[in-house]
Amino acid sequence: MTGVHRLLAPNPGPMTGPGTNTYLIVSGSDCVVVDPGPPVESHLRAILDAIGGLRLRGVLVTHTHPDHAPLAGPLAAESGVHTYGHAPGPGFAPSRRLRDGDRLRFGEAVLTAVHTPGHTADHLCFRMGATVFTGDHIIGGSTVLVQDMGDYFRSLDRIRALRPERLLPGHGNPMDNAAEAIAAYITHRREREAQILRAVRDGARTVGAVVDAVYGEVDPRLRSAAAESALAHLRHLAGQGTVSLENGAGPAETMAVRNTGIA
Numbered sequence: 296m297t298g299v300h301r302l303l304a305p306n307p308g309p310m311t312g313p314g315t316n317t318y319l320i321v322s323g324s325d326c327v328v329v330d331p332g333p334p335v336e337s338h339l340r341a342i343l344d345a346i347g348g349l350r351l352r353g354v355l356v357t358h359t360h361p362d363h364a365p366l367a368g369p370l371a372a373e374s375g376v377h378t379y380g381h382a383p384g385p386g387f388a389p390s391r392r393l394r395d396g397d398r399l400r401f402g403e404a405v406l407t408a409v410h411t412p413g414h415t416a417d418h419l420c421f422r423m424g425a426t427v428f429t430g431d432h433i434i435g436g437s438t439v440l441v442q443d444m445g446d447y448f449r450s451l452d453r454i455r456a457l458r459p460e461r462l463l464p465g466h467g468n469p470m471d472n473a474a475e476a477i478a479a480y481i482t483h484r485r486e487r488e489a490q491i492l493r494a495v496r497d498g499a500r501t502v503g504a505v506v507d508a509v510y511g512e513v514d515p516r517l518r519s520a521a522a523e524s525a526l527a528h529l530r531h532l533a534g535q536g537t538v539s540l541e542n543g544a545g546p547a548e549t550m551a552v553r554n555t556g557i558a
Contacts (some may be wrong), residue, residue, distance in 0.1 A: 297322045297404045299463065302341055304332035306362055309516045315362045318428060319345050322402030329355045329421060329428050330465055331366035339366050343373065352401040353377050353391075354419040357430025358418040359384025363465060381410060382417040393419060411454065413447025414439050425460035427473070433480055435467020440520050444484070444531035451481050461553070482484060484528075491528045495538050496554050502526050503548030522547040 297320065304315040318329040319342070326349040332338050351374040354367045359380065364387035367378045371390070379399065380389035393399075395410035406428075409420040414431045421428040431439050432450060441447045455477045462470040462477075472515040487509070494508035502525055506513065510521045526547045532538045541551035 297402070297423075300345060301463070301469070302338070302345060303509065304338045304362070305335055305416055306333045309514065310520065311362050311439075313483075314466070316463070316465055316467075317342060318402050318463060320401070320423070321349060322404040324348075325350050325352050325402035325404075327351070327353045327355060327399075327401045327404070328370060330357055330363045330430060331370050332494075332495060333362050334365040334369075336411075339373075340369060342366070346374075346480060350408070351376050353379055353399065355399075355406070355421060355428075356380040356387060356389065357420065357428065357432075357465060358415045360431065361386060362417065375540075380417070381408070381419045384415075384417060385467065409453065409457070411450035413441055413443055413450045415442055416446075418450075420454060422455045422457060423461070426463060427454060427457065427459040427461070428463045429454070430465040433462055433470075434464040435470060437467065438480070438483060438524075439525055441527045444488075444527040447527075448481070448484065448531075451477060451484075456483070487524075488528045488532065491525055492532055492537060495532075495552055500551060500553065502529065502552060503551045505529070505552065508547065519547070526550065 300319040302317040307312045315332040320327045320530050329534045341551045354371050355377050356367050373403045377390045379391045381393055393408040397408045399406045407422045409422055411418050411420045411432045420432055460472040461474045490509045491505055494505045499505045499508050502522055505525045506521050513521050533540045538558045539553050539555055
């Protein structure tokens with residue numbers, strides 16, 4: 296029998312919610328870890344305690360952000376196993392690189408890598424039967440920061456096409472209403488993009504002005520994240536020809552934007 300156990304890393308914050316979810320997948324006497332989390336010694340000890348007498352077979356990483364990947368190396372070194380991810384990044388390089396569709400078998404557990412760029416270019420989700428480990432592609436109770444909105448929309452469609460029943464996110468609570476959660480994410484992004492386009496057509500001429508018009512009063516700690524999210528949508532709209540962006544060397548908020556008049 297295969298079971299999944301969730302361990303919460305002690306790194307709560309504006310961008311991490313209650314903290315990073317680390318998952319221990321157990322199959323018989325074997326186990327694997329998904330997203331070992333930030334470099335916190337107490338969390339490493341908690342993972343090792345949870346493994347106990349089980350045989351660790353591998354450490355899987357959804358993406359290389361510092362709240363997900365750093366403990367992969369120490370955990371793998373402690374147990375002499377491989378780390379798995381899509382591509383190297385700051386602070387983490389997988390010993391085994393995974394491509395879209397690659398399958399890993401640990402005991403009775405079979406995980407399939409699903410390349411889901413958008414939040415980051417290197418992002419992977421892992422499908423195990425009717426369950427998908429979503430990392431920061433879809434999280435519980437909030438939305439995510441997106442680098443490439445076009446990729447992100449396509450990746451949401453990919454996960455929806457898998458017809459999962461359960462989503463196990465990198466932050467927040469598990470979602471047993473997978474179809475509803477995915478649909479809500481897609482709807483939110485479509486509505487947000489429409490709001491941003493409307494703001495530009497109503498006269499917003501910088502990314503910062505778009506943030507003011509669309510997001511209103513923003514927690515100062517989240518202002519830069521709101522600007523990056525707006526910029527990702529604006530780049531997507533620019534790719535469609537409905538707005539134009541003037542790339543500059545300054546902060547995202549100062550970038551100029553204008554309406555092209557194309558519907």
